[in-house]
Amino acid sequence: NAGVTQTPKFQVLKTGQSMTLQCAQDMNHEYMSWYRQDPGMGLRLIHYSVGAGITDQGEVPNGYNVSRSTTEDFPLRLLSAAPSQTSVYFCASRRTGTSATGELFFGEGSRLTVL
Amino acid sequence: GENVEQHPSTLSVQEGDSAVIKCTYSDSASNYFPWYKQELGKRPQLIIDIRSNVGEKKDQRIAVTLNKTAKHFSLHITETQPEDSAVYFCALVNPGGYNKLIFGAGTRLAVHP
Numbered sequence: 001n002a003g004v005t006q007t008p009k010f011q012v013l014k015t016g017q018s019m020t021l022q023c024a025q026d027m028n029h030e031y032m033s034w035y036r037q038d039p040g041m042g043l044r045l046i047h048y049s050v051g052a053g054i055t056d057q058g059e060v061p062n063g064y065n066v067s068r069s070t071t072e073d074f075p076l077r078l079l080s081a082a083p084s085q086t087s088v089y090f091c092a093s094r095r096t097g098t099s100a101t102g103e104l105f106f107g108e109g110s111r112l113t114v115l
Numbered sequence: 116g117e118n119v120e121q122h123p124s125t126l127s128v129q130e131g132d133s134a135v136i137k138c139t140y141s142d143s144a145s146n147y148f149p150w151y152k153q154e155l156g157k158r159p160q161l162i163i164d165i166r167s168n169v170g171e172k173k174d175q176r177i178a179v180t181l182n183k184t185a186k187h188f189s190l191h192i193t194e195t196q197p198e199d200s201a202v203y204f205c206a207l208v209n210p211g212g213y214n215k216l217i218f219g220a221g222t223r224l225a226v227h228p
Binding site: 056 | 121124147158159160164206216217218219220221
């Protein structure tokens with residue numbers, strides 16, 4: 001199994017440009033999420049989803065959109081990039097339900113720089 | 116909303132010493148408390164977790180303790196080794212928010228030979 005796959009690994013954008021970070025998982029996980037990681041700030045939750053058609057905001061959702069049309073895919077969209085969105089982005093997924101371990105599986109991360 | 120505070124932000128120990136990292140939370144409904152390790156340039160990976168009906172869990176040199184009354188949980192690493200050097204994150208799941216998982220700010224542990 002590939003696990004959680006994120007693309008691209010690196011991206012440089014100019015202020016105002018738009019882009020989509022792709023995330024796919026092949027573990028049939030219900031829960032998928034996006035985090036951003038900044039120095040000294042830990043992993044902050046942007047958006048998450050508990051199944052196809054269901055998404056919700058996390059701690060820092062402003063400037064980002066998500067959708068969940070399939071169980072496997074959870075893209076993160078930046079509609080108008082700003083320098084404050086320079087960060088490392090991680091997609092992560094896990095099973096949910098009372099019998100699940102709850103372990104969150106992370107992708108390798110996407111380093112985004114906004115000039 | 117739920118948040119989790121993690122201390123210390125940095126920790127430096129000599130090889131062979133013990134290391135303790137503590138996290139506190141506010142919502143008593145939280146029921147799952149994992150710890151993740153992130154080596155430099157890598158993705159975070161689960162190292163140990165504990166559920167709310169358990170007070171302590173051990174796995175070789177690492178252990179986690181949970182005090183639900185005081186709302187804090189701690190990671191204990193004994194006989195530290197240089198390969199334990201990494202950033203450690205505590206986290207929790209709150210069932211009142213679609214089971215979203217929230218992380219602490221992280222602790223950078225340095226183990227010196």
